[in-house]
Amino acid sequence: MSYKILGNDVNRVDAVAKVTGRAKYTDDFIERDMLVGKVLRSPYAHAHIKNIDIEEAANLEGVYAVITPKDLPKIKFATAGHPYSLDPSHRDVEDRLILTDKARLVGDAIAAVVAKDEIIAEKALKLIKVDYEILPAVFDSEESAKEDAPKIHEDRKNNILASSVIDIGDIESELKNADFIFEGEYETSIVQHCQLENQTAYSYVDSDNRIVIVTSTQIPHIVRRIVGQALNIPWGRIRVIKPYIGGGFGNKQDVIIEPLTAAMTLAVNGRPVRFSLSREEVFIDTRTRHAMKFNIKSAVSREGKLLGIYMKNMVNNGAYASHGHSIAMSAASKFRPLYDFKSIRVEPKTVYTNLPTAGAMRGYGIPQVCFALESHIDDIATKLNIDPIKFRKDNFISLGHIDPLNEIKVRSFELDKCIEKGKELIRWDEKKKIYKDQSSNKRRGLGMACFSYFSGTHPVSLELAGARIVMNQDGSVQLQVGATEIGQGSDTVFSQMVAEVLGISIEDVHIITTQDTDITPFDTGAYASRQSFVTGAAVKKAAQEVKEKVLSLASKKYGLNIEEIDIEDGNIIEKKLGDVLCPLGDIALYSYYDRINAKPITSDTSENVRINAVAYGVTFAEVEVDIETGKIEVLEIYNIHDSGKILNHKLAEGQVHGGVSMGLGYALSEQLLFDKKSGKPLNNNLLDYKLQTILDTPTIGVDFVEEADPAGSFGQKSLGENPTISPAPAIRNAVLDATGVAFNKIPMNPQSVFEKFKEVGLI
Known part of the structure; x- marks a missing residue:
C-alpha cells in the first residue's frame, strides 16, 4: 500500500506555532474583569463535614463568593470521559459531587472561593472554619475489601466498586491435568501522569445567557454533557472550547475542574472566573x-x-x-x-x-x-x-x-x-x-x-467521530474534526489524510486545532489510541465526498466521464493522457460563483466505526x-x-x-x-x-x-x-x-x- 503524502515524514502542522510561542493555551486567554477561583481541601482522608463557617472569608475585601456544598445541586455525577450510554446499566458510576460534605481523601474539595486575585483567594481559604468529624480511613485495597472496613460511600454496602469473572474454556480442567503449574504474585504502584500543563479552565456567561467554558481537556464534547448533568442545566446551554493543550495522557479524560469552574462563574452572576490547579493539587485531586x-x-x-x-x-x-x-x-x-x-x-x-x-x-x-x-x-x-x-x-x-x-x-x-x-x-x-x-x-x-x-x-463502547471539510475559492480546504490534538500529532496526520485523498499538498489543508462544541463536529475525544483509526475513517469519508463533488463538476465542465479524470498535485488531470485540464482552484472558484449552479464544495459527515x-x-x-x-x-x-x-x-x-x-x-x-x-x-x-x-x-x-x-x-x-x-x-x-x-x-x-x-x- 503506497501513498504520496501518508507515510512521509512531514513536519507537524503546529510545530512553528508551538516553538515560537504563537500557540495559545488556556492560560494565554484573558477576559476583562477576570476573577480567580480557589478550593479549600480536606486535611483528613476520611471525615464528615459537620459545619462550615464562611462569614470571615465572605466579608474579606476582594472576595466575591464563597461556595459550600449547600450552595450547589446535590446531584451525583460520573467524571469519566466515556460516551453517554442510553443503557443506564452501561453508564459510569455516579458518585461525585462538585463539592463534598464528606471528605474521602486528603485533598477532597469541600469549599471554594472566588476573589479578585490569587492572594486574596488564598487568604480567604484560611479564614474558612470547618468542623470535621474524623472517620477511620483505609488505604490498602485488600483491607478495604473486607466486610468490617470503614465504608467510604454510604450508599454502597461495601467498598467493592465492582468485581467480575471472565471465563474462556475450562480452567479447572487445565490446572488439574497440566504437567506443570506455575504461580506468581505481581504488583504495580500508584503513579501520576505529570503532563506539562496542569488542569486549568475559565468560565463566563455570554450575552445569550449560556455558560462558556474554556478548558484544557481531551474530551470537550463530553465536558459539555457532564457539566450539564452536574449542574442540572440543559446541555445546549453550555459551550466548551478547547485551545492548544499541554498534554494529558488520560488525566484530562476526566471532567474534574469544569463543573466547579462553571459553578464559580454562576456564583458571581456570570463574570469570568479562572480556576487552575497547582502541581501539588494535580497530584492528589486529579487522577x-x-x-x-x-x-x-x-x-x-x-x-x-x-x-x-x-x-x-x-x-x-x-x-x-x-x-x-x-x-x-x-x-x-x-x-x-x-x-x-x-x-x-x-x-x-x-x-x-x-x-x-x-x-x-x-x-x-x-x-x-x-x-x-x-x-x-x-x-x-x-x-x-x-x-x-x-x-x-x-x-x-x-x-x-x-x-x-x-x-x-x-x-x-x-x-x-x-x-x-x-x-x-x-x-x-x-x-x-x-x-x-x-x-x-x-x-x-x-x-x-x-x-x-x-x-x-x-465493541464495548461507541466509536463515533465527525469531520467537516470546506473547499476554499483557491482549491485549498479547511478541515475541522472533533478529535483533540493533545500533543500526539493527530492534526498533522489528519491533514496528511485529506491531502492524500484530494491529491493536494499538505500546505493546502488548513486544520482548525481548536475544538468548540458549538462549531466542531461531534467526536468523543482523545483516548484509547483511537484517533487515526476512528477519526481517520471519518476524515477519509469526508475527503472522498469532497473529491467526488470536485470530479463531478469537472466532468460536466469538460464532458468527460468521472472515471477518466482525477486530482493530482492540485490539478484536474485526464488520467489516460496525463494532461492537466485545469488547476483545482478553477473548479473551486466555479463552485462558488457560477450564477446558475453555485454551490460551495463541502462535506460534513461522521463515521460510527464498528x-x-x-x-x-x-x-x-x-x-x-x-x-x-x-x-x-x-x-x-x-x-x-x-x-x-x-x-x-x-x-x-x-x-x-x-x-x-x-x-x-x-x-x-x-x-x-x-x-x-x-x-x-x-x-x-x-x-x-x-x-x-x-x-x-x-x-x-x-x-x-x-x-x-x-x-x-x-x-x-x-x-x-x-x-x-x-x-x-x-x-x-x-x-x-x-x-x-x-x-x-x-x-x-x-x-x-x-x-x-x-x-x-x-x-
Whole structure:
C-alpha cells in the first residue's frame, strides 16, 4: 500500500506555532474583569463535614463568593470521559459531587472561593472554619475489601466498586491435568501522569445567557454533557472550547475542574472566573494510574505449551469511581489476543480506598497486566530452562484469531518479525553468551516483553467521530474534526489524510486545532489510541465526498466521464493522457460563483466505526545492575511495533520515545507515596516524585514492521499508548537475567533492589 503524502515524514502542522510561542493555551486567554477561583481541601482522608463557617472569608475585601456544598445541586455525577450510554446499566458510576460534605481523601474539595486575585483567594481559604468529624480511613485495597472496613460511600454496602469473572474454556480442567503449574504474585504502584500543563479552565456567561467554558481537556464534547448533568442545566446551554493543550495522557479524560469552574462563574452572576490547579493539587485531586496486585496461576505442558491461565487482580481505585472497573476489564481483555491459552479465567476486583482517585492513564490498565503477565512468562521460561523468546513464539496466537468474548479478529500479526528485528538490534544471541556467567558486583543482562493492544473501544463502547471539510475559492480546504490534538500529532496526520485523498499538498489543508462544541463536529475525544483509526475513517469519508463533488463538476465542465479524470498535485488531470485540464482552484472558484449552479464544495459527515484492530509490539532491554547499591542502569532499549501502516514515521518515532520514557519511570523510579496512618501524600511535587530525567534516559531505539491492516482506513492500527506498555517487564526480565533475582513489584528503585538483594543473600 503506497501513498504520496501518508507515510512521509512531514513536519507537524503546529510545530512553528508551538516553538515560537504563537500557540495559545488556556492560560494565554484573558477576559476583562477576570476573577480567580480557589478550593479549600480536606486535611483528613476520611471525615464528615459537620459545619462550615464562611462569614470571615465572605466579608474579606476582594472576595466575591464563597461556595459550600449547600450552595450547589446535590446531584451525583460520573467524571469519566466515556460516551453517554442510553443503557443506564452501561453508564459510569455516579458518585461525585462538585463539592463534598464528606471528605474521602486528603485533598477532597469541600469549599471554594472566588476573589479578585490569587492572594486574596488564598487568604480567604484560611479564614474558612470547618468542623470535621474524623472517620477511620483505609488505604490498602485488600483491607478495604473486607466486610468490617470503614465504608467510604454510604450508599454502597461495601467498598467493592465492582468485581467480575471472565471465563474462556475450562480452567479447572487445565490446572488439574497440566504437567506443570506455575504461580506468581505481581504488583504495580500508584503513579501520576505529570503532563506539562496542569488542569486549568475559565468560565463566563455570554450575552445569550449560556455558560462558556474554556478548558484544557481531551474530551470537550463530553465536558459539555457532564457539566450539564452536574449542574442540572440543559446541555445546549453550555459551550466548551478547547485551545492548544499541554498534554494529558488520560488525566484530562476526566471532567474534574469544569463543573466547579462553571459553578464559580454562576456564583458571581456570570463574570469570568479562572480556576487552575497547582502541581501539588494535580497530584492528589486529579487522577492516578491504578495500583494493581495480580495472583497468577498457569498450566503448562511438558512440551512448553501454555494451556490455561487463572488471574486474580485486586485494583486500588482510590476515593471515587472515575473510570473505575472499566480499566480492570480492559486489563482483562487486551492481553488475550497474544498467547494461545485454551482456557482463561480472570477475576478483577476494583475497590474504593481513601487515596487519590485512579483513572485513565496511557495504556488503560495494560501496563499493569503486561508487567504481571510478561514477568510470569519469563519466570516460567526460566524454570523450564527454555529460551524466553522461543517460549513466547511457540505460544503466540495465529493470524485470524478471534476472541470468543468480544469477537475481535486479528487481521494482521507481525509480532514474530518485530521480535527478530529487536533481537538483531540488541545483539541478543551474542550478548547472551558474553553475560552467561557473571560474578562481579556489576552484572549485565538482557530482557524482552511483548504486548497486544486495541485500536479504540469497540465493541464495548461507541466509536463515533465527525469531520467537516470546506473547499476554499483557491482549491485549498479547511478541515475541522472533533478529535483533540493533545500533543500526539493527530492534526498533522489528519491533514496528511485529506491531502492524500484530494491529491493536494499538505500546505493546502488548513486544520482548525481548536475544538468548540458549538462549531466542531461531534467526536468523543482523545483516548484509547483511537484517533487515526476512528477519526481517520471519518476524515477519509469526508475527503472522498469532497473529491467526488470536485470530479463531478469537472466532468460536466469538460464532458468527460468521472472515471477518466482525477486530482493530482492540485490539478484536474485526464488520467489516460496525463494532461492537466485545469488547476483545482478553477473548479473551486466555479463552485462558488457560477450564477446558475453555485454551490460551495463541502462535506460534513461522521463515521460510527464498528470494527477494531489489534496492534502488537515488543521491547528489548539491556541493563547493568550494581549489586552493592541496587542501582539499575538501562544501557540499551528498543521498542519495535506492529501498528499497521505508519502514516508519519517522524511522529510515530516521537510517540515511541515519549512512551518508552514513561515506561522507564514506571519500571525504575516513579511512585506516589502516602503516610500509612493519615493518607497524606509524601511526594506530591516534581522534586520528590522521581520522574526520569534526560540524564537517566538511554538512547531509545525505534523500529516498525509495516503490514497494512484491512480494518484501518489507510491500513493503520493504534500506536499512541502502545510504547509505554512493555518497557517495565522487559527491564524487569533483564534484571532477572543479570542477577537471577525476580522483582515482582515496581518500581525497582535502588532502595527496593538493595533490600531484595539483601533478602536473597546477594549482599
